[in-house]
Amino acid sequence: MRYLLKRVRRLVVVIFAVTLFTFLLVNVLPGDVAYDIAGQDASEEEVQAIRADLGLDRPVMVRYAEWLGDFVQGDWGRSFRTDEPVVDAILSRFPVSLELMLVAQVFALILAVPFGILAAYRAGRTVDRTIATAGFMSLSVPSFMAAILLILVVSLNLGWLPTSEYEPLSAGLWANLRAFILPALAIAMAEWVVLMRVLRADMIGVLQQDYISLARAKGLPVCHVILRHALKPASFSMITVLGLQIGNLVGGSIIIESIFALPGVGRLLINAIYARDFIVVQGVVVFIAFAYVLVNFIVDLLYAVLDPRIRTERADG
Amino acid sequence: MSRPLLELTNVSTHFHSPAGRVRAVDGVSVSLEAGQTLGLVGESGSGKSVLARTIMGLLPSYAEIPKGGAITFDGQNLLTMDRKARRAISGPGIGMIFQDPMTSLNPVMKIGQQVYEGMRHHFGTSKATGRQRAIELLTEVGIPQPDVRVDQYPHQLSGGMRQRVAIAIALACEPKLLIADEPTTALDVTVQSGILDLLQREQRDRGMTLILITHDLGVVAGRCDKVAVMYAGGIVETGSTRSLFARTRMRYTQALLDSIPRLDRPPHERLKSIGGRPPNLITPPPGCRFAPRCAFADAQCEAAMPPMQADEADPAHSFACWHPRDPEQVTEEVA
Numbered sequence: 001m002r003y004l005l006k007r008v009r010r011l012v013v014v015i016f017a018v019t020l021f022t023f024l025l026v027n028v029l030p031g032d033v034a035y036d037i038a039g040q041d042a043s044e045e046e047v048q049a050i051r052a053d054l055g056l057d058r059p060v061m062v063r064y065a066e067w068l069g070d071f072v073q074g075d076w077g078r079s080f081r082t083d084e085p086v087v088d089a090i091l092s093r094f095p096v097s098l099e100l101m102l103v104a105q106v107f108a109l110i111l112a113v114p115f116g117i118l119a120a121y122r123a124g125r126t127v128d129r130t131i132a133t134a135g136f137m138s139l140s141v142p143s144f145m146a147a148i149l150l151i152l153v154v155s156l157n158l159g160w161l162p163t164s165e166y167e168p169l170s171a172g173l174w175a176n177l178r179a180f181i182l183p184a185l186a187i188a189m190a191e192w193v194v195l196m197r198v199l200r201a202d203m204i205g206v207l208q209q210d211y212i213s214l215a216r217a218k219g220l221p222v223c224h225v226i227l228r229h230a231l232k233p234a235s236f237s238m239i240t241v242l243g244l245q246i247g248n249l250v251g252g253s254i255i256i257e258s259i260f261a262l263p264g265v266g267r268l269l270i271n272a273i274y275a276r277d278f279i280v281v282q283g284v285v286v287f288i289a290f291a292y293v294l295v296n297f298i299v300d301l302l303y304a305v306l307d308p309r310i311r312t313e314r315a316d317g
Numbered sequence: 318m319s320r321p322l323l324e325l326t327n328v329s330t331h332f333h334s335p336a337g338r339v340r341a342v343d344g345v346s347v348s349l350e351a352g353q354t355l356g357l358v359g360e361s362g363s364g365k366s367v368l369a370r371t372i373m374g375l376l377p378s379y380a381e382i383p384k385g386g387a388i389t390f391d392g393q394n395l396l397t398m399d400r401k402a403r404r405a406i407s408g409p410g411i412g413m414i415f416q417d418p419m420t421s422l423n424p425v426m427k428i429g430q431q432v433y434e435g436m437r438h439h440f441g442t443s444k445a446t447g448r449q450r451a452i453e454l455l456t457e458v459g460i461p462q463p464d465v466r467v468d469q470y471p472h473q474l475s476g477g478m479r480q481r482v483a484i485a486i487a488l489a490c491e492p493k494l495l496i497a498d499e500p501t502t503a504l505d506v507t508v509q510s511g512i513l514d515l516l517q518r519e520q521r522d523r524g525m526t527l528i529l530i531t532h533d534l535g536v537v538a539g540r541c542d543k544v545a546v547m548y549a550g551g552i553v554e555t556g557s558t559r560s561l562f563a564r565t566r567m568r569y570t571q572a573l574l575d576s577i578p579r580l581d582r583p584p585h586e587r588l589k590s591i592g593g594r595p596p597n598l599i600t601p602p603p604g605c606r607f608a609p610r611c612a613f614a615d616a617q618c619e620a621a622m623p624p625m626q627a628d629e630a631d632p633a634h635s636f637a638c639w640h641p642r643d644p645e646q647v648t649e650e651v652a
Contacts, residue, residue, distance in 0.1 A: 210421040213375050214486070218435035219407035228434075232425045307425055308470040 011293045018289045019071075019282060023064045026278040032056070033080050033276040054080055067282060076286075077279040079272075086283035089268060094287075096166070097252035097264035100187070103180045105246060107188035108195055112238070115192075116199030117226060120234075123204050131196070139193040147186040147259045154182060166262050183260040187253060191245050198241050203234040232306055239306070243299030250295060251288030320392070321348040322526050323372070323494055328386040329550075330364075330371045333379045337599040341367040343550040344386075349543070351493070354520060354527040356537030356558065358573070359547035362595055365530045366416070368547070369498045372528075373413050374403055391493065408435045412492035414516075417503040418479035422471035428455075428482055429467035435490045454485040458515060477508035481515065488519060494526045495519075501536070513540060534573055538562060546570045549595050549606035552625075556634025564644035566628060566636040569607045605639065613640045 034050040035042075051057045055066070070077060076086040115135075119128040141149070154160050161182055167175040206212065207230055215229040216222075252266025265284060272280035304311045330342040342364045349355050359365050370376055372388055374395065388395040390410060395403060415421035423431055432454055433447030442450065448467060455463035458481040471479055480500060487495055497516055501509035517540050520527040529541060537544050537558065545555040546569065554567035565571050575589045593610040596602055605623050608614040617639050628634035630644075 208377075210415050210417060211423040213370075214413070214415060214421045214483070215423070216375055217373055217407055217413040218438065218486070218490070219404045219409070220434070220438055221404065224438070229423050229426065233423070309424060309472045 007293075007297055011290070014293055015286055015289050016068075019068070019286055020064060022282060022285045023067070023278070024060065026273075026276070026281050027060045029273075029276060031276050033278070036275060037080065067279070071286070076283045079280050080277050081275055086280055089280060090265060090283055090287050093252070093263055093265045093268045095169075096262050097257070097266060098250065099176075100180055100183055100253065100256070100262060100264060101246060101249035103177070103184035104187035104191065104249060105242065107184050108191035108245070109242075111188065111192035112195035112199060113231075116196040116238075117203060117231070119196065119200045120203030120207060121222075121226065123200070128200075135193040135196055138189045141189060143186050143190060143253075144255050144259060146189045147183065147256055150182045150186055151259075166260075179260070179262070183253075183256045183262060186256055186259075187249065194241055194245070195238050199234060199238045202237050203230060206230045206234040209233075236303065236306065239299060239302060243296050243302075247292035247295040250291040251284070321389075322351040322391060323528075324348040324387075324389040325368075325372070326387045326389070328368070328371060328388055329383045330367050330376065331381045331383060332377075333381065334599070340550050340598045340601060341380075342371060343598075343601075345547075345550075345552050347545050347552060347555060349494075349526055349528070351526050352524050353543055354517075354529060354541045356541035356544040357528055357530045357547060358532065358534055358537055358544060360532055360573075360591075360595065362598075363547040364550040365532075365547055366498050369413065369496050369528070369530055373411060373496060374407065375413075405439070408439050408490035408492065410492060411494045411496065412487035412490065414480070414483050414487050414495070414497040414500050416499040418476055418483050419503065421483055422479055422486075424471055427468055427470060428474070432467075432482070432485050432489050435486070439490055450489070451485070454489055455482070457519075458482070458485045458488070459511075460485075476504050477512065480504060480508075480512050484512075484515060484519070488523075491523070492525065494528070496528045496530070498530045499532070500529075502532070533577075535577055546573070549601060550598055551606065551637070553607065553638070554634075554636040556628065556631060556636075560628065560631045560634040564628060564630060564634065566634075566641040566644060567638045568611050568613055568640070568642060570636075571642055572611075605637070615640070 032047075032051070034047050034054065034056060038047045038050050048057070055063060067077065078085050079089060082089075115131050119131045122128050155162065161178060166179045169176045207226075212225060212230055215225045220228075252264040252269065254266040254270045256262070257264040257266040258270060265287070269281065269284040269288075272278075272284065325345055325347050328342060328345045329340065332339040332341055345364075345368060347355070357365050357368070367376075371382065372390075372395070376382070382396060386396065390406065393402075393406075395406065398406075422428070429448050429451040432451035433442065433444075436442040436447050436450060437444070452463045452467050455466055460466050460478060460481055466474070466478075466482075471482070474482065484500075495516075500516065501512050504512060513536060516527065516529070519525065529537065531537060534544075541558050543556070544558050544561045545552050546561075546567065547553070548569050554561065554565075554570045561570070562574075565574060569591075572589075572591045576591060578588055591610055596606050596609065602608065602619065604617075604619040604621050605611070605614065608618040611618065621639075623637045623639045625635045625637045628636065628644075
């Protein structure tokens with residue numbers, strides 16, 4: 001319980017720092033939302049009227065204090081441009097980003113776990129070196145490049161998958177999932193390598209442990225020894241990295257969502273930044289920070305599930 | 318007597334290292350009859366543990382077992398079997414206990430499962446029966462509240478208790494041969510004899526064959542039928558425990574015996590230690606490996622390796638030394 005309180009306290013500090021920082025950053029961006037709203041032909045008076053109307057004429061710290069006051073009361077504000085409540089805007093986009101993240105992480109794990117195990121089991125051999133080379137090649141392709149290559153090969157040349165036809169889940173699982181395969185692959189191409197390398201490193205260490213020798217001394221087959229005895233203790237670092245990756249992706253991937261025209265949180269953020277719609281930017285940033293902290297908290301809980309030693313420590317402490 | 322249960326003939330284990338080939342075990346021959354206890358004694362780095370791992374088939378990938386040797390267990394050569402047949406022997410044929418119980422149990426697996434998973438694999442025992450058998454085994458090895466402990470994790474047990482669990486794990490598949498690799502070295506002195514007594518009792522009750530690896534000749538004295546002393550990868554003296562202690566021939570064995578602290582010596586007397594260090598096993602000396610540290614060594618010792626020869630009084634007792642100690646002589650002062 002005390003542990004939980006500590007985490008919540010930390011979350012409050014993180015959110016305060018992050019929101020203040022973004023508020024100031026968005027403020028120094030050149031351009032002004034009032035000009036956008038007023039249109040090209042508007043007179044200076046009209047623009048000033050809009051600014052006064054939005055409260056933009058007041059000092060930045062006053063505006064931040066006001067925003068913070070509303071925020072702690074649960075009012076995230078409304079978009080300057082569409083008048084849509086910020087919370088609704090985020091929540092309507094969030095499922096798309098969440099699904100993209102999940103599919104990407106599933107792909108990354110499907111690649112990382114078997115190859116990580118194989119590379120560790122054959123450490124230093126040809127198989128290990130081949131996996132390492134393939135991994136670094138895959139990692140060094142930037143995700144926008146991977147996305148474009150995937151579209152070129154899989155969609156345009158082979159015609160297997162659509163390039164950008166997002167369908168909601170109500171249109172059927174496959175129709176929905178289909179749109180996520182390529183963007184998720186583009187993300188996973190970098191993610192799996194990191195997971196694989198971390199798993200490999202830990203697995204090499206675990207395979208040298210006495211308890212693995214003991215498991216082998218019981219006459220258990222190699223695959224049983226690796227999957228039942230070695231995988232769990234070797235996966236702690238990988239789960240930490242996985243948590244960081246999920247935290248990164250849960251707030252949406254700006255580049256991938258833009259390329260594949262997925263209406264996720266990432267696209268909401270980038271469009272809001274372009275439009276200087278800083279109430280929306282503010283809301284998305286808070287949401288991302290919150291998601292990040294929450295995911296890492298869940299990862300911490302997961303350690304306890306995997307490692308009984310941590311369970312006892314927490315119960316004692 | 319009957320055919321030996323385990324017979325090692327000219328067994329070697331070499332490791333490939335960047336500096337060259339390390340001859341960790343070099344031409345070991347020893348045999349052991351069913352129901353006997355063999356004490357395998359030697360200082361750190363003498364190759365005892367590597368020999369145990371060689372028998373157990375647990376060598377790392379950079380190890381090589383040169384051709385020409387054989388490990389015959391129950392009539393089958395372990396070195397030429399295919400992997401699957403070899404695995405079938407680990408567990409029901411040969412069990413092993415490791416030195417450090419703090420590292421030899423899986424930290425994220427319940428104790429019960431670690432005890433019964435071997436049974437499940439080899440005999441297809443059901444989970445419920447396996448758990449029941451695990452509780453029985455934990456009781457047998459002297460673990461209090463076995464029905465609670467069976468669902469606990471290793472970190473909830475003390476070192477001595479963990480070693481008892483390790484013994485229960487090894488006993489689970491009823492092995493014919495048990496190899497205990499320094500089972501008490503990592504433990505508190507107060508629990509050491511308890512573990513050794515337990516091993517001895519299980520060995521007797523089950524008619525099991527036991528290889529007890531230790532660096533402590535004192536441990537071997539009361540508990541083993543037979544002793545083999547290892548030095549720098551080879552066996553330098555072997556025989557029945559009685560004969561080896563009463564008629565010690567090899568100078569290294571004698572030096573080991575002299576280094577045991579004794580209650581009948583005056584207090585604060587300097588312990589006799591063996592000066593120098595074991596030889597480099599990448600480029601071992603051509604002659605007797607102990608010669609550089611031996612007070613009795615001469616040119617012959619440095620030139621040629623002494624062959625194993627039988628003791629005149631006891632043909633089962635053999636040793637490798639050019640200038641063996643005269644067993645009839647009571648004391649010999651080293652200059």
